[in-house]
C-alpha cells in the first residue's frame with residue numbers, strides 16, 4: 773500500500789480513469805474489513821471469525837491485511853504481534869473483567885471515530901478484579 777501511495781502512477785489506468793501522478797491514495801481498510809463479499813455479517817464484532825477462516829496476516833489475503841502486503845509489508849509484523857498477544861493474554865489471565873455498576877452489555881458502544889487509524893468514539897471503561905478477589909482501584913480504560 774505504501775508502494776501505491778508513493779508511486780500512484782502504477783494505478784494510472786485503474787478503472788479506465790487516469791490517476792494523476794503524485795496523487796495521494798489511501799486504501800480503505802475499514803471498508804475492506806466490512807465487505808459482505810468477503811465476510812459473513814461483517815458488522816458484527818466477532819474476532820473468532822479469523823480463527824475459522826484460512827486468511828492470515830501475511831499479505832496474501834486481500835480481505836484481511838492489517839500489516840499491508842508486498843515488498844512494503846510492515847517489517848515489524850512479528851515484533852508487533854508478540855507483545856500484543858502477550859499483553860492481552862496477561863490481562864485475561866490475571867483479571868476478571870466486569871462492567872461498571874449499573875451498566876449493561878447493550879450499553880457498550882462500538883462506534884468508531886473517523887481517522888487514518890480506527891479508534892473508539894467513546895472509551896471502554898471496565899472494572900478489573902485480580903484473581904483472588906482484589907478489585908483494582910484505578911479502573912483501566914481500554
Ligand code: HEM
Pocket residue numbers: 773774775837838839840841842843844845846847848849851852853856
Ligand atoms: C500492531 C502493530 C502494527 C501494525 C498493525 C502495523 C501496520 C503497518 C502497515 C499497514 C504498514 C504499511 C504496509 C504497506 O504499505 O503495505 C506498515 C509499515 C511499516 N511498519 Fe508497521 N505496523 C505495526 C507495528 C510496527 C512496529 C512496532 C514497527 C517498528 C518497530 C513498525 C514499522 C513499520 C515500518 C518501518 C513500515 C514501513 C515499511 C516500508 O514502507 O517499507 N510497524 N505497518
